[in-house]
Every structure is written in C-alpha cells, then in structure tokens.
Amino acid sequence: MGYETLLTEEYKKKYSSVWPNKTILDYLNEAIKNSPDKVALIDKKNRFTFQEVGKLVDRVALGLYEFGLRKGDVISFQLPNWNEFIILYLAATRVGAISNPLIPIYRDREIGYMVKHAESKILVVPDEFRGFDYPEMVNRLSSQWPAMEHVFVLGNNIPSKMKSFSLLTDEPWEEKRDISILDQVVHDPNELNELIFTSGTTGEPKGVMHTHNTVLVSSSALVPHLELTDNDIVFMASTFAHQTGFLYGVLLPIIIGGTAVYQDIWNPNEFVELIEREKITFTTAATPFLQDFIRVENIDQFDLSSLRYFAAIGAPIPRAIVKEAREKLPCKIMSGWGQTEDGLVTLTAPMDTEEKLTSTDGKAYSPTVVKVVDEHGAKALANQEGSLLTKGPALFVGYLKKMEQTLAEHDGEWFITGDQAVMDEDGYIKITGRNKDIIIRGGENIPVAYVENILYEHPDVSIAQIVAMPDARLQEKACAFINMKPGTEPITLESLQVYLTEKGVAKQYWPERVELIDEFPRTPSGKIQKFRLRQMIEEKLGDGVETKA
Numbered sequence: 001m002g003y004e005t006l007l008t009e010e011y012k013k014k015y016s017s018v019w020p021n022k023t024i025l026d027y028l029n030e031a032i033k034n035s036p037d038k039v040a041l042i043d044k045k046n047r048f049t050f051q052e053v054g055k056l057v058d059r060v061a062l063g064l065y066e067f068g069l070r071k072g073d074v075i076s077f078q079l080p081n082w083n084e085f086i087i088l089y090l091a092a093t094r095v096g097a098i099s100n101p102l103i104p105i106y107r108d109r110e111i112g113y114m115v116k117h118a119e120s121k122i123l124v125v126p127d128e129f130r131g132f133d134y135p136e137m138v139n140r141l142s143s144q145w146p147a148m149e150h151v152f153v154l155g156n157n158i159p160s161k162m163k164s165f166s167l168l169t170d171e172p173w174e175e176k177r178d179i180s181i182l183d184q185v186v187h188d189p190n191e192l193n194e195l196i197f198t199s200g201t202t203g204e205p206k207g208v209m210h211t212h213n214t215v216l217v218s219s220s221a222l223v224p225h226l227e228l229t230d231n232d233i234v235f236m237a238s239t240f241a242h243q244t245g246f247l248y249g250v251l252l253p254i255i256i257g258g259t260a261v262y263q264d265i266w267n268p269n270e271f272v273e274l275i276e277r278e279k280i281t282f283t284t285a286a287t288p289f290l291q292d293f294i295r296v297e298n299i300d301q302f303d304l305s306s307l308r309y310f311a312a313i314g315a316p317i318p319r320a321i322v323k324e325a326r327e328k329l330p331c332k333i334m335s336g337w338g339q340t341e342d343g344l345v346t347l348t349a350p351m352d353t354e355e356k357l358t359s360t361d362g363k364a365y366s367p368t369v370v371k372v373v374d375e376h377g378a379k380a381l382a383n384q385e386g387s388l389l390t391k392g393p394a395l396f397v398g399y400l401k402k403m404e405q406t407l408a409e410h411d412g413e414w415f416i417t418g419d420q421a422v423m424d425e426d427g428y429i430k431i432t433g434r435n436k437d438i439i440i441r442g443g444e445n446i447p448v449a450y451v452e453n454i455l456y457e458h459p460d461v462s463i464a465q466i467v468a469m470p471d472a473r474l475q476e477k478a479c480a481f482i483n484m485k486p487g488t489e490p491i492t493l494e495s496l497q498v499y500l501t502e503k504g505v506a507k508q509y510w511p512e513r514v515e516l517i518d519e520f521p522r523t524p525s526g527k528i529q530k531f532r533l534r535q536m537i538e539e540k541l542g543d544g545v546e547t548k549a
Contacts, residue, residue: 001072001119003192005209005397006406012190015393018367019213020220023187024254025093027216028054031257035230040253041083042278043262048083050257053090060091061182062173067150067163069122071096071185074195076115077124078102078134078241080264084154084165085240086250088124091168093193096185097121100195100207101241104129108504109454110205112141114197117207117400119147124165127155130265135159137504189213195400196243198340198445205447207400208340217367218343218394219251225347225365226309228282230257233306235274235283237263242444243340244313248284268292272302284311284344286443287321288473290333294325307331311347313338314443319358326354337361337431339417341396345370346429360428361421368392372423377411380423385432388421389414439466442474444508451509455480458499460488463520466511467530469537479537480511483518490516513537 028050031040036051048056069075075092077099079085085101092099100118102111104126115123123145125134135153142148154165194210222228234256236249253260261278263270266285271293274280290312293299307329313336325333335357336347346362356362364370370390372380380386391414398406409416420433439446448466455464463483468476482491491499493514500510521532 001074003209003398003400004403005192006410007190007211007397015213018217018393019189020216021189021213022216023093023189023193023212024090024216024251025187027255027257028057028090031230031254035257038230038257039259041086041260041262043081043083044264046083053087056087056169057090057094058179058182059171059173060087060168061094062177062179063168063171064091064095064097064122065181066173066177067122069095069097072192073097073121074100074118075122075124076100076102076118076120078104078106078111079124079126079154080104080129081236081240081245081249081262082154082264083262084169086260087169089250093187094182094185096187096191098192098195100197101246102197103239103241103506105508106506108137108141110197110506111137112144112504114205114207115141115148116144117204118195120145121147122150122152123148124152124154127153127157133157135162138162187212189216192397194246196241196246196340205450206402206405208396209398209400210396214394214396215247215251215343216255219247220255221365221367221394222248222252222344222347223256226282226350228252228256228258232256232258232281232308233261233279234258235261235263235271235278235280236285237266237271237283237289238285238443243338243343244284244286244443247343266292268296272296272299272304275307276303279306281306282309282311283307284313284336286314287312287317287335287475288442290317290325291321291473294321294328299328305330309334309350311336311344313344313347314440317358319354322354322358333357335360335362337429341415341417342368342390342392343394345390345394348428356426356428360424360430363427363429364390368394370423370429371414372421372429382425383422385420385422388417388419388429388431390417391415439468439476439478441471441476441478441508446478446509448478451478451505451511454500454503454505455482455496457503458491460485460491463528465520465528465530465533467533467537469513469534469541477513478509478511479513479515479533481515481517481520481533481536483520484516515540 031050032054040050040053041048075097089099151162152165153162158164189212193212197205234253238245311334317335332350334348338344345368348362372386374380374386421429421431423429462485465481469479471477521529
C-alpha cells in the first residue's frame with residue numbers, strides 16, 4: 001500500500017536540524033550498550049532487562065518476518081499495557097513495519113473499520129481482557145479484512161484458525177533464520193512508524209500517520225523540560241494505544257534509558273504501592289487520575305518521596321484538586337494539552353504559579369509553536385478568544401487515505417486544531433471550547449456525530465442529540481437527548497446500553513444519561529441548538545452534578 005503524506009524534501013530540510021533523525025531502535029541499542037542489566041520494563045507479570053528486551057525483540061522480529069511481515073506493512077495490535085506490547089512494537093519496527101495500536105476497549109464498529117482501513121497484514125489480540133472475548137470478535141469481523149494474513153492471540157484460548165503469540169516469543173527463530181535479514185533493513189527516520197486512529201466527528205475515525213521523527217521529537221522534548229535522566233522511573237496507566245500512553249509510556253523510558261512501570265487497569269491504591277516499591281519518579285495521565293490518586297485512603301502512610309512530577313492533561317485541573325495535591329504529594333503538578341496529531345503541545349513548567357496551573361493549559365514548549373487567530377485569520381490579541389493553530393516538527397504527516405481532509409485541516413504550515421482558546425500576555429493558553437463536535441470524558445474523546453448516527457439506527461428513535469454534561473470527576477460525560485417515534489415505548493438508559501452493546505459500540509462512547517424530549521430548541525432555520533441542550537442539562541443537574549464514573 002502506498003502512503004500519501006505531507007512530507008516533501010522542503011519539509012524534511014526545514015526540520016532536519018530539529019528532528020532526532022533516529023529510530024527507537026537506536027535508543028534501545030544505546031540503553032542495551034550502557035545498561036544491559038538494568039530493568040527496562042515492569043508489568044504485573046514480568047520484568048525484563050534491556051538486554052533481555054533486545055534478545056526478545058530480535059526473536060519476535062524474526063518470527064514476524066517468517067510469517068510474512070515486511071517493510072511498509074501494517075501490523076495492528078489491540079493489547080493492554082503489557083510488556084508484550086512493547087516487545088511487539090519494537091519487533092515490528094525492526095522489520096520496518098508500521099505499528100497500528102488499537103485501544104483495548106474498542107469493539108466491533110471501531111476495530112472492523114480501523115483494521116480494514118489500515119489494510120493490516122497481521123493482527124495481535126489477547127484471548128481475554130476485562131471479561132471480553134477478543135478472538136470471538138475477530139471471528140465476527142475477519143471476512144471484512146481481505147488484507148489480513150495472520151491473527152495471533154496472546155493467552156491460552158487459541159481458536160483453530162488463529163496462532164498463539166507464544167509462536168513468536170518462545171520459538172527460537174534466531175536459530176532458524178540469520179539475524180542479518182533484519183540487519184539489512186534500512187530505517188529512514190522519515191518513514192512511517194505509527195498509524196494511530198483518533199476519534200472522528202463523523203462515523204469514520206481518522207488514521208493519523210506519524211514517522212519515527214515526529215513521534216520521537218515529541219517524546220524527547222519532555223526530557224529537557226523536566227530534566228529527565230536514565231535514573232528516572234516512568235509509570236504509565238493510560239493505554240498505550242492512546243498517544244499519551246504511546247509517547248510517554250512506550251517511547252520515553254527507552255529514550256532516556258530509564259525504567260518503565262505499567263498498569264493495565266488503573267488502580268490508584270496499587271499506584272501508591274508501586275511508587276513506594278519501585279521508586280517511581282514521573283507519570284502523565286488524564287486529570288481524573290490525579291483526583292483518584294490524592295483521594296487514596298491513608299495515602300500519608302506510603303513513602304511517595306521518589307515521585308517528582310505528575311503531568312495532568314486532557315482537562316483543566318480544578319483549583320481545589322491542586323491545593324489538595326500540594327498538601328498531600330511531594331511532587332510538582334503540571335497541566336498540559338495535546339492531540340493525537342501533534343502529541344503534548346503545551347505544558348506548564350514545574351515552578352509555575354498556582355494561577356497558571358489552575359487557569360491555563362500551559363504554554364508551548366520547544367520545538368512546538370502555537371498561535372490563536374480571530375475569525376479573519378489574524379493573530380488574536382492577548383486574552384481574545386479565537387481558533388488555536390499549531391505547527392512544528394512533531395506534527396503528523398497526514399490522515400491515511402484522506403489527503404483532502406488533511407489539507408482542509410491545515411492553513412499552510414499551520415494545523416487547525418479545531419479548538420478555541422485564549423492566550424495570555426505570557427503565552428499561556430486556555431482551551432475555551434471546541435469547533436469539533438466532541439465531548440472530552442476524562443481526557444478521552446467521544447465522537448458525537450458517530451454515536452448519534454448509531455442512535456438514529458434505533459427503530460424507535462426519531463431524533464437523537466448528544467451533548468456534554470458536567471461531571472465533578474471526569475469534567476464531562478455524554479447526555480443523550482432523544483425524541484421517540486409516535487407509539488413507541490420510551491427508551492431507558494439500560495435499554496440504550498443494551499442496544500449499543502449489540503451494535504458493538506465501545507463502552508467509553510456510551511451516553512451516561514438519557515433525557516426524553518418532545519421538542520428540540522431550534523434556530524429560525526430549523527437547526528437544533530446544542531448550546532441550549534447543554535444549558536438544559538446543566539440547569540437540571542444544578543448542584544447534583546454527575547459524579548459516578
């Protein structure tokens with residue numbers, strides 16, 4: 001498959017002095033050389049040193065090659081935050097393939113579309129995670145994927161037409177194939193390395209294409225900002241298939257040659273135990289994680305002195321949470337903003353005031369640049385709301401098979417983020433709204449139009465509109481305003497959830513409240529006024545803001 005991107009020789013030349021011009025394999029080899037016996041990866045099952053990681057990566061890479069994976073092919077994997085994810089990603093990179101991480105809670109609708117759109121050659125799934133049967137889903141969808149050649153299953157339940165992941169990890173491929181096959185693969189840092197889907201505002205998610213350089217420059221930019229070294233121990237509970245988890249859980253620890261500690265299911269009580277036991281120094285996560293963390297019972301009885309930084313991103317940090325965190329935690333709290341297309345773009349500094357921390361989303365840190373423009377495209381005045389644009393070497397190189405849409409979301413070299421923002425006199429931004437019709441639930445995007453389209457397929461639903469409702473912990477949740485067809489039974493939240501389950505919609509997209517309505521507020525031209533719906537649910541909730549997760 002050919003890949004149409006924004007990369008031109010002029011573009012490469014512009015950022016050649018800023019990009020690391022390496023691959024993650026170069027950083028891995030440096031870590032193996034400098035600290036072969038240092039523990040690199042820790043999950044709930046295993047610990048691997050850098051030397052052990054290197055050997056496993058070569059073995060799995062040879063196995064993938066044996067099963068037909070070649071340079072430029074796409075390999076999709078829907079794995080939790082397990083060490084196997086890291087090994088598989090590095091092995092695929094060794095072959096020269098493009099990795100397509102898929103969020104574990106995605107279901108039929110998302111996975112069916114994404115794997116087909118990516119034309120994935122190999123898919124890797126667990127046999128079970130959090131009670132869900134992944135091979136069964138693959139069986140339902142496999143006829144839609146003509147490019148698929150092999151499905152590997154990690155675990156014990158291996159259907160007859162699929163292969164065990166242990167074939168890649170336990171078979172001594174290094175004794176059957178010469179490692180020189182891999183050494184002959186030429187790695188250009190400007191070639192595609194990651195294909196990651198972002199929630200779209202329509203029924204079709206967008207495949208964001210990143211090169212080695214664009215993901216590595218984004219990850220490595222955090223190193224001088226926080227003065228990270230190989231002594232740091234990085235914790236990650238955000239899924240690796242989300243850009244936060246990928247950049248700062250998968251890549252960052254290898255870049256600095258430090259140790260990574262992973263959690264496949266977020267558990268704040270376990271997190272404090274891990275800090276004490278593993279001496280964790282840094283993590284980044286959505287803002288609700290910070291709130292959960294500081295509310296751990298008897299937190300003062302744990303030794304948290306090793307923790308230096310907690311970067312909370314995806315939603316503003318309430319002032320009360322910052323105050324409580326500063327009273328209970330030894331670390332610096334930071335807030336930031338970013339997107340799948342450009343990584344972490346803005347971040348507060350460790351020594352910033354409480355005012356900056358609680359009222360802004362930080363400022364752009366090198367080498368990314370941001371600006372706010374008014375409706376005419378001119379630079380907005382300080383504290384004037386406008387559209388937020390960004391540019392720099394961390395920017396993605398296009399949406400897969402959607403060059404027209406890629407160009408439509410650019411203004412020359414600037415990427416139109418779709419967010420509204422204000423920038424103060426010091427260059428700090430504050431996200432004030434979104435042009436894109438999405439809801440951000442605890443840092444995760446809910447594509448509104450996509451869910452609405454599915455609700456419209458319900459035989460009893462006449463009109464369905466989804467809006468954000470406030471939530472004390474997650475900042476926003478989805479509320480569905482529904483008008484029923486005449487003579488039908490009113491839909492309930494429970495029956496709606498059953499319907500969405502049958503439709504294969506990922507649970508994090510589900511509305512968490514249903515409001516039945518006879519007449520929708522409309523403009524004179526007949527368009528539904530969503531801002532009025534948001535006002536209606538806010539007024540109805542009043543002091544009883546939703547708090548259940």
